Amino acid sequence: MPRVRGRLTADAPLAPLVWFKSGGSAEWLFEPADIDDLCDFLSALDPAVPVMGLGLGSNLIVRDGGVPGVVVRLGKPFAKVERLDPVTLRCGGGASGILVSSTARDAGIGGVEFLRSIPGTVGGFVRMNGGAYGREVKDVLVEAEVVLRSGERRTLGLAELGYSYRHSQLPEGAIVTGATFRGHAAEPAAIGAEMDRIAAEREASQPLRSKTGGSTFKNPQGHKAWQLVDQAGCRGLTRGDAQVSEKHCNFLLNLGAATSADIEALGEEVREKVKAKSGVMLEWEIQRVGVAL
Structure with missing residues (x-):
């Protein structure tokens, strides 16, 4: 394996990292220190070695024989959310839907409340075109920042992701390191009320504590x-x-x-x-x- 500045673990159990709490180990689990660490690692890694991104593991079955190759998990260095302008947020690929929607609420940005109900990270729901309550990621995404399997950094616009229902055409092995979302101006109190409504509806109808x-x-x-x-x-x-x-x-x-x-x-x-x-x-x-x- 190439040298890294982050954490690289061999034979890393994945069951503790996914919601089902089942499944085997990753041949290698890589938690990069920053985007340069990720790019350097992927560019030096044998192209024949498969690479897979892992977020919160909320919509994932890891089979019992484990995952060959490298599983990339983006931690705190990729979990920042910042406001670019009155209606736009730039979000790290490791940021949770709850963090994105809460930051939008505090900034008076409406339209992304539905992300409160997606139990995953930006990287995961950008890849899957995650959605709920009548909205999908494609409705608010401006562009996504990705690192290709080759280690090359790319910025992909909405059209380049080829979104359809719960699917994107993101290249195999690409890791979503960030995304820009655009909503609309709204009152924080109204945004908060909608987020609370969504949270209560999910709690009442879904087995969230299982x-x-x-x-x-x-x-x-x-x-x-x-x-x-x-x-x-x-x-x-x-x-x-x-x-x-x-x-x-x-x-x-x-x-x-x-x-x-x-x-x-x-x-x-x-x-x-x-x-x-x-x-x-x-x-x-x-x-x-x-x-x-």
Whole structure:
């Protein structure tokens, strides 16, 4: 491995870093000291070694055989949020949705309240075009700063990211190190009230205090995934210690000792049952990475 100024750990357990609390280890876990450290490392790294970014691990299944290559995790050096002008924020790739939305509130910037409900980092929800409550990242993104697998720094405009529903065309192995979001002028009190409403609605409808992975399946055109899962009789369905949430059945839960194989297999069983009942084949929204055992 190339020399680094940050932290480079071999055979690093990933289960503690993801919401499901399951899965294997990263062959290497790299937490760069700053963007130059990241660029230097990637440019010196053998191009054949795969690279994957990891945020809060809130929408991720890490398979039990672990992740080959290098997992890059952006820490505090990448978690800053600053106001550029009265309606624009520049955010580090490691900043959480809560930090971004709270900073926007304090600055009187409306339009990004929905990020309060996305349990991830800027890097993750820019890559996935994360969204909730009728808005998506593409609605507020101006540009994203990325480091390509080659170590080259690039700034990509909205059109270059090729956004669609919960998907971008970000190049393989690229790490999102920052993003610029633009909202509109609004009263901090009104922004705060909307954020509180979103938080209360999520608390009431989703199993937020469980070991989960967020929304499991994408909403098919003209349907809600949770309704299809419910109609197929899958609410509360279990496999080992993995369960379809009874509170919101587009969420899978780890009740205690579920393996990632249990969780993924339960998801596949749900997909088959929904297909048999409704004719709709659900698409995974949760990212599944690594090697199955």
